Amino acid sequence: MNRKIGVYICECGPNISEKIDIDKVIEAVRFLNDIVVVERYKLLCSEDGKKYLTEQIKRYGLTHLIIAACSPRDHQLTFMEVCENAGINPYLFQLANIREQCVWITADKEEATKKAIRLTKAAIGRVRCHSPLEKKEMESNPDVLIVGGGIAGIETSLQLAHSDRKIYLVEKTASLGGLIKNFEKTYPEMHPCSISIQQKIETINKTNNIKIFTDSEVEDILGFFGNFEIKVKKNTNEKDSVSFNVGAVVFATGSTLFNPNKTTCYGYGKFDNVLTALEFEKMNLSGEIVLKNNKTPKSVAIIHCVGRTEKGYCSEICCMYSLKFARYLKDKIPDIKVFNFYSDLCIPGKTHQKFYEQTQGKNIDFIRAKNIEIAKKGEHLTITYNDEKSGKNNYDVDMVILSPALEPTADTARLAEFTGISLGDGGFFAEEHEKLGPVSTSSQGVFIAGCSQGPKSIPDTIIQAEAVTGKILSSLIPGKKIEPEVKVSFISESFCIGCKTCLDVCSYGAITFNETKKVSVVNEVICRGCGNCVAACPSGAITLKHFTFNQIYQELKAAIQ
Amino acid sequence: MKDTQSNSDILVIGAGIAGIEASLMLSKSDRKVHLVEKTSYTGGTTIKFEDVFSNMECSTCMVAPIQQELLQDKNINLLTLAEVEDVQGSFGNFIVKIHQKARYVDMKNCIGCNACFEPCPVRLKNEFEEGLSERKAIYVPCAGALPNVPMIDTEHCLRFNGKDCHACQEVCMFEAIDFNQKDEQITLTIGAIIVATGYTTFDSRQTPQYGYGKIDDVYTAFEFERLYASNGPTEGKILLKNGKTPKSAALIHCVGRNIKGYCSSVCCMYSLKFNHYLTLKIPEIKISEFYTDLCIPGKSHQKFYEKIRETGTKLIRASDIEITKQGQGIVIKYNDERGKKNSTTVDMVILAPAIVPNGDASKLAKILGVTIDEYGFFKEENQNVSSVVTSKPGVFIVGCSQGPKNIQESVSQAAASVGKILSTY
Numbered sequence: 001m002n003r004k005i006g007v008y009i010c011e012c013g014p015n016i017s018e019k020i021d022i023d024k025v026i027e028a029v030r031f032l033n034d035i036v037v038v039e040r041y042k043l044l045c046s047e048d049g050k051k052y053l054t055e056q057i058k059r060y061g062l063t064h065l066i067i068a069a070c071s072p073r074d075h076q077l078t079f080m081e082v083c084e085n086a087g088i089n090p091y092l093f094q095l096a097n098i099r100e101q102c103v104w105i106t107a108d109k110e111e112a113t114k115k116a117i118r119l120t121k122a123a124i125g126r127v128r129c130h131s132p133l134e135k136k137e138m139e140s141n142p143d144v145l146i147v148g149g150g151i152a153g154i155e156t157s158l159q160l161a162h163s164d165r166k167i168y169l170v171e172k173t174a175s176l177g178g179l180i181k182n183f184e185k186t187y188p189e190m191h192p193c194s195i196s197i198q199q200k201i202e203t204i205n206k207t208n209n210i211k212i213f214t215d216s217e218v219e220d221i222l223g224f225f226g227n228f229e230i231k232v233k234k235n236t237n238e239k240d241s242v243s244f245n246v247g248a249v250v251f252a253t254g255s256t257l258f259n260p261n262k263t264t265c266y267g268y269g270k271f272d273n274v275l276t277a278l279e280f281e282k283m284n285l286s287g288e289i290v291l292k293n294n295k296t297p298k299s300v301a302i303i304h305c306v307g308r309t310e311k312g313y314c315s316e317i318c319c320m321y322s323l324k325f326a327r328y329l330k331d332k333i334p335d336i337k338v339f340n341f342y343s344d345l346c347i348p349g350k351t352h353q354k355f356y357e358q359t360q361g362k363n364i365d366f367i368r369a370k371n372i373e374i375a376k377k378g379e380h381l382t383i384t385y386n387d388e389k390s391g392k393n394n395y396d397v398d399m400v401i402l403s404p405a406l407e408p409t410a411d412t413a414r415l416a417e418f419t420g421i422s423l424g425d426g427g428f429f430a431e432e433h434e435k436l437g438p439v440s441t442s443s444q445g446v447f448i449a450g451c452s453q454g455p456k457s458i459p460d461t462i463i464q465a466e467a468v469t470g471k472i473l474s475s476l477i478p479g480k481k482i483e484p485e486v487k488v489s490f491i492s493e494s495f496c497i498g499c500k501t502c503l504d505v506c507s508y509g510a511i512t513f514n515e516t517k518k519v520s521v522v523n524e525v526i527c528r529g530c531g532n533c534v535a536a537c538p539s540g541a542i543t544l545k546h547f548t549f550n551q552i553y554q555e556l557k558a559a560i561q
Numbered sequence: 562m563k564d565t566q567s568n569s570d571i572l573v574i575g576a577g578i579a580g581i582e583a584s585l586m587l588s589k590s591d592r593k594v595h596l597v598e599k600t601s602y603t604g605g606t607t608i609k610f611e612d613v614f615s616n617m618e619c620s621t622c623m624v625a626p627i628q629q630e631l632l633q634d635k636n637i638n639l640l641t642l643a644e645v646e647d648v649q650g651s652f653g654n655f656i657v658k659i660h661q662k663a664r665y666v667d668m669k670n671c672i673g674c675n676a677c678f679e680p681c682p683v684r685l686k687n688e689f690e691e692g693l694s695e696r697k698a699i700y701v702p703c704a705g706a707l708p709n710v711p712m713i714d715t716e717h718c719l720r721f722n723g724k725d726c727h728a729c730q731e732v733c734m735f736e737a738i739d740f741n742q743k744d745e746q747i748t749l750t751i752g753a754i755i756v757a758t759g760y761t762t763f764d765s766r767q768t769p770q771y772g773y774g775k776i777d778d779v780y781t782a783f784e785f786e787r788l789y790a791s792n793g794p795t796e797g798k799i800l801l802k803n804g805k806t807p808k809s810a811a812l813i814h815c816v817g818r819n820i821k822g823y824c825s826s827v828c829c830m831y832s833l834k835f836n837h838y839l840t841l842k843i844p845e846i847k848i849s850e851f852y853t854d855l856c857i858p859g860k861s862h863q864k865f866y867e868k869i870r871e872t873g874t875k876l877i878r879a880s881d882i883e884i885t886k887q888g889q890g891i892v893i894k895y896n897d898e899r900g901k902k903n904s905t906t907v908d909m910v911i912l913a914p915a916i917v918p919n920g921d922a923s924k925l926a927k928i929l930g931v932t933i934d935e936y937g938f939f940k941e942e943n944q945n946v947s948s949v950v951t952s953k954p955g956v957f958i959v960g961c962s963q964g965p966k967n968i969q970e971s972v973s974q975a976a977a978s979v980g981k982i983l984s985t986y
Contacts, residue, residue, distance in 0.1 A: 043672070070672075073625075159980060312864065338759075349826055349966070353824055388898070424861070436968075464977075467976030470978070
């Protein structure tokens with residue numbers, strides 16, 4: 001290829017021109033191969049500057065462009081746009097940062113000039129090896145698969161369902177509603193819960209475009225953002241499976257309770273009248289709180305933090321729902337005595353402390369306790385514990401309610417494997433970014449909502465369902481094509497030795513193994529161009545476009561020569 | 562709300578992390594966004610932090626790329642130094658009046674070289690740095706602020722106070738200083754409004770028992786964040802007022818919790834982060850951390866707490882804390898877990914004050930016609946329906962304007978409000 005490279009040095013007003021001898025830079029690169037023009041200009045990013053560049057590109061018939069100016073963070077896009085408008089492929093351009101990396105780090109003009117020359121030469125060395133890259137566009141399917149029919153799945157389905165988008169909602173049990181259909185009320189307002197979830201289920205049943213599969217499980221997920229192939233099978237009939245395509249997948253598989261059987265100290269499963277939180281919610285919803293012998297309990301102990309030590313995290317909602325239980329008990333059995341055994345009260349947020357203060361009081365006691373053990377004593381249950389003053393103490397009660405930690409459901413690991421996403425702390429789905437990407441994952445188009453991402457309250461679960469809705473509605477728009485990453489990696493068939501190292505290091509599930517040819521293959525639509533596979537490949541078979549070995553080598557060579 | 566006459570443009574108030582997230586998402590779905598920010602910069606309070614818990618990622622490195630994306634986004638009209646003055650109409654058709662103060666520096670011409678600061682003769686306390694360093698009358702709040710364009714503080718600029726000073730204009734090579742700029746009254750028609758006005762912290766002077774404002778080296782959380790920040794007043798050196806390195810420090814949780822009546826949800830975690838900051842910079846420092854109940858909810862936070870505990874830091878469950886100056890040291894008297902009186906002496910104290918609504922929240926609520934709750938935060942209609950929906954259709958609340966929360970929850974709410982808007986119309 002006959003290259004015609006133009007080099008333009010921005011004075012950036014006095015910023016660069018006063019601190020670098022620009023003429024020396026021009027002198028140093030003027031006679032390098034392929035350079036047809038080297039010029040200085042007062043401010044290239046200005047409107048006049050952009051016009052000037054466009055004219056220069058046309059006048060000299062430039063094929064490649066070098067700008068020596070500021071940080072790519074400021075104006076890389078500006079100049080790539082100039083290239084595009086002037087008819088040069090924007091990837092045949094390179095920016096040398098001679099402001100932030102030269103003049104703004106030293107007052108020594110000579111040093112700054114020397115480094116500016118090196119950086120400009122490096123950019124020239126690199127751009128010579130650039131290849132044009134083209135943006136790709138892909139048709140996408142706007143339909144969405146939602147796994148899990150609890151509150152997160154229901155909310156996401158209702159918000160996403162629209163005439164031009166079909167929703168497939170897969171629930172492994174026989175009915176929708178998840179855990180919360182067992183709750184009579186929600187804290188802190190004590191609003192009716194099981195009734196409102198029933199109403200939502202009715203709405204979902206009536207909504208066109210939501211196809212519900214109960215007693216069903218996802219058997220396979222193949223493909224990528226915009227084009228997933230899904231296989232769902234009925235639990236009741238092995239052979240009964242359906243396939244369909246969607247553009248995005250939402251995991252709303254919720255959580256389950258830590259099994260208190262795993263700790264012997266609470267006597268769960270051994271003694272009558274020791275219940276888990278969920279068992280108590282169900283009993284309360286049925287209308288009557290009674291002991292095994294059908295008598296009404298006179299005293300109840302609620303034990304917080306069951307399984308917290310084993311799991312290694314605080315499940316966030318247990319303190320609050322334990323307070324709610326105290327309210328249930330007081331409402332139904334006004335003269336009952338309730339003891340809350342807790343370690344640290346975790347009641348974050350603007351409304352919760354008030355709820356606590358209003359719950360506290362007559363016959364509802366809070367005891368900060370350690371080393372709790374429960375034993376049977378005649379009709380009663382004896383709770384032995386160490387109080388704050390480290391004194392041993394005990395109480396006799398009729399009933400014990402355990403508040404166990406939340407843990408991910410059994411499907412979590414299986415679904416993560418289907419889609420190549422990883423599991424994070426506590427075995428919950430790992431979000432794409434702890435702060436900025438709470439509902440997206442490392443696999444584009446695969447989203448997580450609710451307790452499958454980590455323990456959370458009902459309002460926070462609904463927020464995540466709405467957040468997923470926002471993410472999908474703003475990225476998967478019916479009729480709009482999606483643009484995959486341009487700078488992706490590719491694997492040379494002849495160099496690949498089939499060791500599969502790259503499969504392990506790819507966080508996006510973009511690489512598959514072709515068993516017939518015994519080579520790894522990159523799916524360019526999934527690849528995000530992180531370069532992990534390039535670094536890991538022992539046979540040098542993988543290249544990342546725009547960061548090829550030769551491009552980096554020539555850049556470095558020119559910089560240090 | 563499927564009126565064909567609806568305006569699809571969105572107004573976002575507040576360019577902190579929640580406002581930025583909402584704006585970028587809306588832009589991706591081809592909505593025009595007007596983003597109104599009352600300060601001269603984007604990034605809100607998140608850019609005051611050096612690192613964020615619990616992954617200890619560099620905060621600026623996390624936010625800068627999305628700030629940059631925001632500035633380059635053609636669908637987003639960022640209005641800095643601007644405040645909403647009036648809102649009329651209803652969901653789908655709001656008419657909004659915005660007052661935009663003149664920056665007196667041309668955003669197009671200025672290249673952010675900062676040459677104008679040096680010649681300015683006025684020296685003032687830098688509010689962004691919690692008064693720990695000085696700024697000029699023409700200034701950016703901190704290095705790396707985006708947009709990287711200074712503003713002129715007309716209250717203190719000599720020229721705006723009857724003196725004949727052109728010092729900044731004379732050095733500017735880009736003709737960016739424009740004393741003739743005027744405040745602007747902008748009227749927009751938009752379809753929906755997202756409120757993302759963030760928070761501030763409880764004024765620690767209201768709890769005199771902690772000695773803040775009276776005793777040197779008693780710092781608030783924001784002050785300490787800036788003291789630790791590599792782009793802050795000491796470039797990240799933790800120093801006492803006398804210039805020495807502290808040998809011991811105390812962290813006090815729950816400052817103002819009793820007065821406000823709620824747990825601010827993030828203070829335990831950020832105090833543990835401060836603990837980490839201290840041992841990172843001063844490995845031999847002795848730290849006592851005073852708390853009431855440890856509130857570290859969620860799958861990742863306890864792990865962080867356990868790591869801190871391994872460093873040998875003293876974690877003390879305490880009540881009735883009183884801080885006084887005695888000689889060179891700061892004495893902390895407290896009742897321990899067993900109710901026994903105890904005390905310890907340290908060089909430095911860092912307070913963790915409650916998260917409170919921004920001062921102008923109630924004024925804005927009145928303009929928008931939405932309710933404020935008993936704590937002064939914007940009130941959601943019903944958190945079991947959606948905590949971002951207000952009693953006024955078309956007005957959504959996100960982030961700490963709705964209540965204390967961490968960055969992840971703020972970002973989730975921002976995305977949720979976008980979900981609400983895009984699924985409605």
